[in-house]
Every structure is written in structure tokens, then in C-alpha cells.
Amino acid sequence: MRQFIKHRGIAAPLLEPNIDTDIIIPSREMKRVSKEGLGEGAFANRRYTLPGGRDPNPDFVLNQAAYKDASIILAGANFGCGSSREHAVWALTDLGIRAVIAPGFGHIFYNNCFSSGLLPLILGAAEIAEIAAATESDPQRRQVEIDLENCEVAVGDKRFSFTIEAANRDMLLNGLDRIGQTLLLADEITAFESADRARRGWAYID
Amino acid sequence: MTRSLFDKLWQSHLVQSLDSERDLLYVDRIFLHERTGSIALKSLAATGRPVQRPQQAFCTMDHIVDTFPGRGDSTIMPSGSEFITATRDACRDAGIHLFDLGDSKQGIAHVVAAEQGICLPGLSQVCPDSHTCTLGGIGALAWGIGSTDAEHALATKTLAVKKPRSMRVIFDGVTAPGVTAKDMILHLIGKYGADGGAGYAIEFAGSGIAALDIEARMTLCNMGVEFSAFTVFIAVDERTIEYAKSRPLAPKGAALAAAIADWQQLHSEPDAQFDKTLTIDCRDIRPTVTWGTNPRQSLATGERIPYPQSLPEEQQAAAIKALSYMDLQAGTPIGEVTIDAAFIGSCTNARLSDLRAAAAILKGRKVATGVAAVAVPASGQVKLAAEAEGLHTIFEAAGFEWREPGCSMCFYAGGETFGEGKRVISSTNRNFEGRQGPKVKTHIASPETVAASAIAGRIISANDLAELT
Numbered sequence: 001m002r003q004f005i006k007h008r009g010i011a012a013p014l015l016e017p018n019i020d021t022d023i024i025i026p027s028r029e030m031k032r033v034s035k036e037g038l039g040e041g042a043f044a045n046r047r048y049t050l051p052g053g054r055d056p057n058p059d060f061v062l063n064q065a066a067y068k069d070a071s072i073i074l075a076g077a078n079f080g081c082g083s084s085r086e087h088a089v090w091a092l093t094d095l096g097i098r099a100v101i102a103p104g105f106g107h108i109f110y111n112n113c114f115s116s117g118l119l120p121l122i123l124g125a126a127e128i129a130e131i132a133a134a135t136e137s138d139p140q141r142r143q144v145e146i147d148l149e150n151c152e153v154a155v156g157d158k159r160f161s162f163t164i165e166a167a168n169r170d171m172l173l174n175g176l177d178r179i180g181q182t183l184l185l186a187d188e189i190t191a192f193e194s195a196d197r198a199r200r201g202w203a204y205i206d
Numbered sequence: 207m208t209r210s211l212f213d214k215l216w217q218s219h220l221v222q223s224l225d226s227e228r229d230l231l232y233v234d235r236i237f238l239h240e241r242t243g244s245i246a247l248k249s250l251a252a253t254g255r256p257v258q259r260p261q262q263a264f265c266t267m268d269h270i271v272d273t274f275p276g277r278g279d280s281t282i283m284p285s286g287s288e289f290i291t292a293t294r295d296a297c298r299d300a301g302i303h304l305f306d307l308g309d310s311k312q313g314i315a316h317v318v319a320a321e322q323g324i325c326l327p328g329l330s331q332v333c334p335d336s337h338t339c340t341l342g343g344i345g346a347l348a349w350g351i352g353s354t355d356a357e358h359a360l361a362t363k364t365l366a367v368k369k370p371r372s373m374r375v376i377f378d379g380v381t382a383p384g385v386t387a388k389d390m391i392l393h394l395i396g397k398y399g400a401d402g403g404a405g406y407a408i409e410f411a412g413s414g415i416a417a418l419d420i421e422a423r424m425t426l427c428n429m430g431v432e433f434s435a436f437t438v439f440i441a442v443d444e445r446t447i448e449y450a451k452s453r454p455l456a457p458k459g460a461a462l463a464a465a466i467a468d469w470q471q472l473h474s475e476p477d478a479q480f481d482k483t484l485t486i487d488c489r490d491i492r493p494t495v496t497w498g499t500n501p502r503q504s505l506a507t508g509e510r511i512p513y514p515q516s517l518p519e520e521q522q523a524a525a526i527k528a529l530s531y532m533d534l535q536a537g538t539p540i541g542e543v544t545i546d547a548a549f550i551g552s553c554t555n556a557r558l559s560d561l562r563a564a565a566a567i568l569k570g571r572k573v574a575t576g577v578a579a580v581a582v583p584a585s586g587q588v589k590l591a592a593e594a595e596g597l598h599t600i601f602e603a604a605g606f607e608w609r610e611p612g613c614s615m616c617f618y619a620g621g622e623t624f625g626e627g628k629r630v631i632s633s634t635n636r637n638f639e640g641r642q643g644p645k646v647k648t649h650i651a652s653p654e655t656v657a658a659s660a661i662a663g664r665i666i667s668a669n670d671l672a673e674l675t
Binding site: 028185199 | 352639
């Protein structure tokens with residue numbers, strides 16, 4: 001999995017609350033039995049003028065020259081709520097997004113991020129507004145720097161500390177594969193299963 | 207002992223604590239569907255890791271399949287058949303039982319899981335679909351995951367999960383006639399917000415819950431994710447046991463007796479502690495419908511659409527945006543809002559009891575002129591049972607289409623929509639922008655309210671319809 005250690009990039013504001021995974025990628029954009037190439041469908045209902053079309057909507061933040069090549073999204077509360085579709089994460093990473101900074105996330109989306117090297121970073125709404133204010137005069141030059149080792153976000157001379165679960169941070173810093181990590185515990189899982197069968201035999205289908 | 211239901215469900219699946227935040231939980235059942243299951247199985251096969259215990263994994267066709275009578279593998283959605291055939295192949299290769307098209311047991315994952323007894327009280331179940339929490343209605347620990355976590359569960363029989371905090375929501379007292387489980391959950395979300403349950407595993411309890419039948423409990427739990435809960439569940443009682451023990455895959459004989467003994471423990475002890483407790487007075491709940499684009503934005507039928515400035519400040523910007531998307535004027539009585547279409551379907555509200563309730567309202571009446579109306583039973587078993595009672599003839603005589611089971615127009619994945627910009631009253635779970643198709647305006651309500659509104663051509667409750675006629 002792709003590592004995340006430090007990242008400096010252009011931050012685009014999408015500050016309304018409850019940006020759900022249907023907005024991040026509408027169902028009809030999930031066209032193939034694949035995790036690849038979904039960036040084109042990211043935010044399709046807002047990014048393009050017509051449903052299913054590809055003409056850019058100039059009002060959408062990521063279509064504006066000031067936010068060209070943005071790799072960080074500054075978001076509102078409950079970002080990624082709704083459907084469990086992991087395509088939302090795959091669409092964002094394919095679009096070049098490395099981190100989303102929000103006051104809170106839908107829990108399935110949050111968890112999905114770590115499987116694809118996308119950093120879901122939690123800061124208070126006021127701090128996110130400060131970052132947005134600090135970048136808006138010239139987003140291309142006033143870039144945001146995220147340091148996951150030190151759990152710090154910097155823009156200009158402002159610094160913000162954040163917290164993240166140690167295991168999730170490790171996963172991103174080291175680019176770990178979660179399944180491989182768990183398979184190291186195969187003996188413990190088998191032992192649990194044997195003991196559990198004695199307690200809850202009815203729960204098993206043979 | 208002071209253990210809560212949550213403690214019991216969690217501890218019985220705890221393989222080991224991984225660190226101060228995460229536990230490794232044993233997963234009893236994995237359910238897949240053709241939209242993300244095929245990707246998970248294909249991706250897992252590419253790594254060379256086998257599916258462990260494939261006999262405890264199941265798959266259905268629900269998200270993308272067409273629901274038209276006489277359907278096959280081809281779909282309205284371009285490339286939909288690719289998902290269908292890839293799923294069929296992947297399930298065969300992995301040895302996973304598939305509820306395929308043409309199987310009378312095919313249907314929406316969470317509905318089939320309960321109906322067949324794949325999921326039972328006290329089991330842990332995951333599915334790459336956010337509405338997996340539906341199964342909390344029978345006292346299971348069930349939650350939605352992404353595709354990569356589905357691969358994880360298939361390959362390891364476990365998931366590493368951050369332990370949520372615990373909440374109990376007490377629904378106290380008896381609801382008024384015409385108030386359903388759907389209204390109860392919309393009321394809760396309306397009061398505490400679409401992220402009111404974020405970070406929590408929530409037990410729904412109280413006399414208002416005890417009074418609900420099992421299907422209504424599943425409706426209530428279904429929308430736990432719309433409250434942003436990790437998951438939700440309800441203690442097992444005699445109704446749960448009656449329901450579970452007669453399922454096709456329920457344990458038999460001595461195993462059933464052992465299971466029932468375990469199920470009878472699935473409740474919170476009287477002095478169990480919770481990180482948070484909310485109480486809803488059921489007498490405050492009225493038939494409820496959404497007016498906006500997130501499930502908090504709701505009102506009781508008969509009320510007026512709120513002025514954004516009358517709402518708490520942090521909700522005002524979202525309300526203005528929602529009114530614009532929904533093409534509604536603040537101050538308009540919701541009862542004057544006319545609809546283009548009515549939809550009864552989904553894992554929320556398309557079980558037999560839902561279809562019976564809607565049919566009772568539709569019987570002898572006609573859908574208003576110009577309103578398109580579609581009913582999609584949640585599973586083949588629901589459809590057969592409904593047809594055995596003649597419900598399909600009531601729906602069809604009223605002007606509803608009667609379809610084959612699947613998720614259908616709950617969302618746009620199958621590529622079907624009532625049409626760009628249409629206004630739909632819907633028994634589904636999400637009123638998000640574009641959820642039911644481009645620019646479609648979705649109003650979520652109970653099947654009873656959907657049926658009554660279909661007849662009236664505007665948004666009214668069944669109680670209101672009864673007064674009119």
C-alpha cells in the first residue's frame with residue numbers, strides 16, 4: 001500500500017457538512033469491476049455540467065484554476081457519510097487526493113481510507129476554517145503541509161496538531177497491508193475458533 | 207454482572223485486543239453482493255489468499271440487477287452484466303453460496319440474511335453495504351464495511367475494529383396509530399442530527415421497541431447508519447426467538463436448544479452502563495417525511511417546510527442549499543407539495559409487513575393521474591408470500607408496477623430512474639442529492655405515507671388520506 005509520511009500540496013475547500021459518498025462518486029460512475037480509473041467519476045454530479053457528461057462545471061472548486069492539482073480537501077463535518085462504497089476512496093486517490101481534513105468522517109469511509117494510503121485527518125471546524133482562510137488568497141502558492149510522523153499540519157506560519165489512532169498512523173507511515181498483518185495472528189484466530197466452537201457450536205456452518 | 211448487550215456481543219467475538227484502541231473480532235458471517243463482492247473476490251484471488259470458511263460466506267445479486275419482469279443478466283446500467291457474471295464466476299471459484307437470478311431466495315442482502323437464518327441473534331456479520339446494521343433488529347452484531355475489509359474478513363475470518371463507545375436510545379411509550387418504525391428513526395435523526403450517533407454502537411430499547419414486530423425492528427435498525435452509528439441493535443425477546451428459530455438455516459435439535467439458551471442472554475443487565483443515553487417520548491412522534499437532502503431535514507406530515515433562519519445557525523447553510531436542490535419554498539405546507547412518482551422498495555421497507563401496510567391503503571383506490579408508481583419486494587420470498595395473499599393484484603389495480611426483487615431505485619446503480627429532476631416519495635433510506643438519479647428530489651417516508659401520497663398526488667400521511675376520503 002502507498003505510504004504517507006509527509007505531504008505538501010494545494011488545499012481545496014469543500015466545507016459544507018455531510019458530503020456523502022454518493023456525492024463523492026455517484027453510483028453510475030462505478031462502471032467496471034475494478035478499483036482503477038475512478039477519478040473521472042469523482043464528484044461527477046457537481047464537477048460536470050450535465051449528468052453523465054464531461055463538460056466541466058466552472059462553479060465547482062476543483063475545476064477552478066486556483067485549485068488545479070489540489071491534493072488536499074478541506075471538508076465539513078461527517079465527510080464520507082452514507083454508502084459504504086470504497087469507490088469513494090479509490091475515486092479520490094485516483095484524482096490525486098492524498099488527504100482530507102474534516103471535523104469528522106463517516107466511519108466506513110474513514111476506515112476505508114487506510115487501505116488506500118489516503119489520510120483522513122481530523123481537526124476542529126474552526127481550525128479548518130483558519131487553514132482555508134490562510135490559503136484562499138493564493139492556493140497554488142500557499143500550500144498546506146502535513147507531517148504524519150509529528151502529527152502536524154502547517155500553512156504559512158500557522159501550525160495545528162492532530163491526533164490519529166497509532167495503528168492507523170503506522171499503517172500509513174509504513175505502507176502496511178492490513179490483511180498480511182492479521183494473518184500473522186493465524187494461530188491465535190484458530191485457537192479462538194476452537195474454543196468458540198465448544199461454547200457456540202450452533203454458530204458454525206460445516 | 208453489569209454487562210450491556212453491546213458488551214456481550216463484543217466480548218463473545220473478541221479474539222484479542224490488538225492495542226489500546228483496536229480489537230480483533232471474529233466474523234461469523236460474510237455477505238457479499240454483485241457490486242462490490244465481485245471486486246473483493248477478484249482482488250483477493252489476485253493476491254493468492256484463499257477464502258477461509260467459504261461455507262460461512264454468502265452472496266446475492268441485488269444492487270445492479272434489473273427488477274423488470276422477465277429480467278436476465280443484461281441491465282439498464284451499461285456494463286452491469288459484467289458485474290453479474292464476474293460475481294457468479296468468483297463465487298463459484300471460491301465455493302461461496304450465491305443467491306442468483308432465477309433463485310426464489312434471491313433478494314436484498316440484509317433481507318435474505320435474516321429471512322434465511324444466515325444471520326441469527328448473537329452472530330457477527332459484515333457486508334460491504336452500509337445498511338448491514340439492519341440485522342441488529344434480531345440482536346446480531348452486524349455492520350457495513352468497504353471492499354478491502356471484506357477481503358480481510360474473507361481471508362482471515364476477522365476484522366480489526368476500533369471499539370466504539372456505547373449509547374442507549376430509549377423509545378419510551380406507545381406511538382400513535384399510523385406512526386411506524388420509519389417515523390421513529392426519522393424522528394430520532396431529525397432531533398439529534400445525521401451524525402448524532404457517530405462513534406457509537408447503539409442499543410435501541412424501551413417499551414416503544416418491545417412493541418415492534420421483528421420486521422419493524424429491522425426497519426428501525428436499517429437507518430442506524432443514517433444516524434452515523436457504528437452499528438445498532440435490539441435485545442432479544444420472545445418475538446426474536448420465535449422469528450429466528452423457524453428460519454431455514456436456523457440450528458436444529460440440540461443445537462437449537464443451545465442457541466436459544468444463548469439468545470436468551472442477549473439483553474443489557476439492569477444496571478449496565480452506557481457512555482450516553484437518549485430518551486425519545488414515542489407520543490411526540492408523528493408520520494414523518496424528509497424535505498431536504500440529508501435525513502435530519504425532516505418534518506411531520508401536515509407541517510410547513512422550515513425557514514432556514516428558524517433553524518440553528520449551523521444548519522442554515524445546508525438548509526438553503528437543500529431547498530434550492532429540492533426546488534421548495536420555505537413556509538410551504540408539505541401537504542401541498544405534489545409528487546411525480548412513488549417508490550416502495552429497499553432493505554428499509556419492502557418486507558411482507560410493509561407491503562401489507564401499503565396494500566391496505568391502496569386497496570380500492572387509484573394512484574393519482576400522472577404519478578408513476580413502482581413496488582419492488584425486497585426478496586423472492588417476500589414476493590411469493592405477498593402474491594400468495596393477492597397483494598400484487600391490489601398494487602397493480604391501484605396503478606403500481608409490481609417488480610422482481612432487488613435494490614432497484616433506492617439508488618441509481620442499476621441505471622433506472624423516474625427521470626431527471628422528478629420528485630419522488632420513497633420508502634427508502636437516503637434523500638441525498640442525485641441518489642435516485644440525476645437531479646431527482648427524494649422525500650423519504652414510511653410505506654404507508656408513500657402509498658397515501660401516491661393516491662393523493664401530494665405528500666400526506668395515511669391518517670390524512672383517511673380523513674379526506
